Amino acid sequence: MKRYWNISIVIFATALAVSIVTAQRSNTSTYDLERQVRIQGPVTRVDWVNPRAFIFVDVKDANGTVMNWAVDFGNPLELERDGWKKSSVHIGDAVTVEGNPARGNKREALAKTVVLTATGKRLFIPAAARPAAAASAPTPHWPDGQVRLGPAPGKKGFWGPASTKVFVENKGPRIPMNDDGLLLNLADADRVAPFQPWAKALYLNRQRNLLKDDPLARCLPQGGPRQFQMANGFQFVEQKELGRIMVLLGGGDRNWRVIYTDGRPAVPAAEAVLSYYGTSTGKWDKDTLVVDSAGYSERFWMANGGLPHTEALHLIERFSRPNYDTLKYEVTVDDPHSYTRPWTATWNIQWVPDKEIEEYFCEDNSEHTFVR
Amino acid sequence: MLKRVFFLGCVIACLGFIVPVSAQEGHPLTGTWGGDWGSSPTQRNHLTFVMNWDGKNITGTINPGPDSIALGSVLLDVTNWTVRIEADAKDAAGKPVHISAEGKLEDISSYHRKITGSWTQGTVKGDFRLTRD
Numbered sequence: 165m166k167r168y169w170n171i172s173i174v175i176f177a178t179a180l181a182v183s184i185v186t187a188q189r190s191n192t193s194t195y196d197l198e199r200q201v202r203i204q205g206p207v208t209r210v211d212w213v214n215p216r217a218f219i220f221v222d223v224k225d226a227n228g229t230v231m232n233w234a235v236d237f238g239n240p241l242e243l244e245r246d247g248w249k250k251s252s253v254h255i256g257d258a259v260t261v262e263g264n265p266a267r268g269n270k271r272e273a274l275a276k277t278v279v280l281t282a283t284g285k286r287l288f289i290p291a292a293a294r295p296a297a298a299a300s301a302p303t304p305h306w307p308d309g310q311v312r313l314g315p316a317p318g319k320k321g322f323w324g325p326a327s328t329k330v331f332v333e334n335k336g337p338r339i340p341m342n343d344d345g346l347l348l349n350l351a352d353a354d355r356v357a358p359f360q361p362w363a364k365a366l367y368l369n370r371q372r373n374l375l376k377d378d379p380l381a382r383c384l385p386q387g388g389p390r391q392f393q394m395a396n397g398f399q400f401v402e403q404k405e406l407g408r409i410m411v412l413l414g415g416g417d418r419n420w421r422v423i424y425t426d427g428r429p430a431v432p433a434a435e436a437v438l439s440y441y442g443t444s445t446g447k448w449d450k451d452t453l454v455v456d457s458a459g460y461s462e463r464f465w466m467a468n469g470g471l472p473h474t475e476a477l478h479l480i481e482r483f484s485r486p487n488y489d490t491l492k493y494e495v496t497v498d499d500p501h502s503y504t505r506p507w508t509a510t511w512n513i514q515w516v517p518d519k520e521i522e523e524y525f526c527e528d529n530s531e532h533t534f535v536r
Numbered sequence: 537m538l539k540r541v542f543f544l545g546c547v548i549a550c551l552g553f554i555v556p557v558s559a560q561e562g563h564p565l566t567g568t569w570g571g572d573w574g575s576s577p578t579q580r581n582h583l584t585f586v587m588n589w590d591g592k593n594i595t596g597t598i599n600p601g602p603d604s605i606a607l608g609s610v611l612l613d614v615t616n617w618t619v620r621i622e623a624d625a626k627d628a629a630g631k632p633v634h635i636s637a638e639g640k641l642e643d644i645s646s647y648h649r650k651i652t653g654s655w656t657q658g659t660v661k662g663d664f665r666l667t668r669d
Contacts, residue, residue: 362563362589365614369644377645379561462562474562476591501563501591 190468192344193376194266195236195274201265203233203273204281207257212240212250214524219253219278221261223271234272235261237288239395241522252287253278259287267374300487300515303451306404311451311485313400313409322414323491324397324516331389331467332356333507345469347371356469363472363502370470379464383526386416387440388466388479389495392513396524409446409453414521423455433458433476440464442479455481466497474501489515563589564644565612565619573637573655573664585666598623598635605635617641619651633658639666 191197209220217240221233237243240250253259258281266272278288304316315321329343332355339355340348347353350371353364370377380386386394394415401410407426413419421441431443436459444457460466460477482494491513498506565587574580587596587610594610608622621637639653648668655664 360591362612362614365617366564366644373645465561472561472563474566474589501589 190344190375190378190381191264191274192342192346193374193378193381194272195264196267197264197274197342199265200262201273202260202262203235204260205230205233205258207253207255207259208232210250210253210255214241215239215526217243219259221259231271233261234270235263235278236272236274237278238274241396241524248288253280258282300489303485303487306402310448311453313402313453313483313485313491316488319518320520321515321517322397322399322519322521323392323513325395325514326393326493327512327514329393330469331393331471331509333358334510335507341469343468344375345467346375347469357471357497357507358504359472360502360504366472367470375468375470378468378470380416380468380526383417384464385419385440386413387442387460387464388473388477389481389493389497389509390465390467391415391421391441392493393468393511397516397521399521412521414524415526417526418524423453430456431459433460433478435459438462438475442477449482451484453483455479455483457481472502473497473499476501489517491515563594564617564641564649565589565594565610568669569651569666570669571651571664571666573657573662575660575662579662583664583666598625612641617644619653625657627658637664639664 203221203223205221205223207219208222211218217237219235219237221235222230223233224230260279260281261273261275262277263273263275275288277286279286304312306312330341330345332339336355339352342348350368353359353368356367359367391398391413394413396414398414399412401412403410407424409423409425411421411423413421419441421444423444423446425446428445430445436443438459438461440461440463442457443459444455446453446455457479458477460473460475462473462475465471466473466477476499478498480496480498484492486492492510493513494508494510496506496508497503566589567587569585569587571583572580573583584599585596586600587594587607594612596607596610598605598607605623605625608624611620617640619639619641621635623635625633625635627633635655635657637653637655639651642650642652651666653664655662
């Protein structure tokens, strides 16, 4: 009998934890980027884990009451690339933090700067856009002449930062929006993609809700083109003898995707088992890998701004590598249930040499690990 | 026995916690919906709706099975998320009866979103409520 009580309590507690996990949050939905906050105090804890690094600071108000604040620095893998280390700040260090406060009444902020109070040394500045790579080496090839999508023999590396974090049609001047895909002016929605009326209304609904319903915030996989805009990169593993290319994804939950290159026909959307990454077949067109994918479920957002899609979604992706350090990605979205015509977006992805994708799990460091 | 009931209750409670976090993200009306309509809170008639968006129209069926009713038209006004439904059915005596309903789509980001509103079937007026399964 006691076993039932124990099992019940464990299941109940697990379900409660699952229900409050909101791990991979967007800055837009979590922080009020229009407001500023400045806090001072000693560091009480350093949480150097994925997907967000935090320090916790005891802040004394005018009445002398001490309140503990959580200060969000963003993704630690990106911070490391910018020269930060876990040891850059220690428990007990007095710091001054300037940043954006969380929405609502939570004692939490997104750091813009952190200064060591004692020395005035600036510890943290958000990373500026990385400089373009110097003159790149030539595109690597397989012995049969085909372009390699991975490192040259004996080398390491993976595909890292994308040239843009937003997903809009290749058309006209740049649309003002933040890195979470939030439009600065909702009137620009018609320039994002050729929406059907219902899809535009749903897109605007998500924008007005500051993208808070994003499935990625619940750690669901980042299907569709979004997989190539994630912070932690991806890697191709070309298995010619098996007629497939594996795409190992560093963001989200370390998922993978298979692109079949064994000549099998593309699967019609109506017959595919619905999934986050669809069913993909690829063929080389000279130096470009052309991938035809269908069979997508409706359980994810294919881009970070809340672009809708239906099970009719069909993607044609084109991967080319003009030099060693650059992957050009072009995707044509064909979803006649959501958009009035097919449309195309393009961006480049930068090679990260001599490194491997680091461990990243979306669920780590989620909100239930600290109570504000 | 009491413990087993508690255990089962916990499992059901857990499903209650977990299910709401999985949203359906496509067309807001696509899917199977359950609910009822009636002229009073005590006189209710079961409803099952199956709706599908084909890119141009919303098609579907009321109460699929041997007594199913084909949806004549379903119009979604995305400016205010209202739904207008028309269908032709037969009453118990086999006479034609027209169904007209108008409702408001609520909680649009939820998998279990709802439609509530007014329902007219022949000369009987009432209300209806549907929740997406």
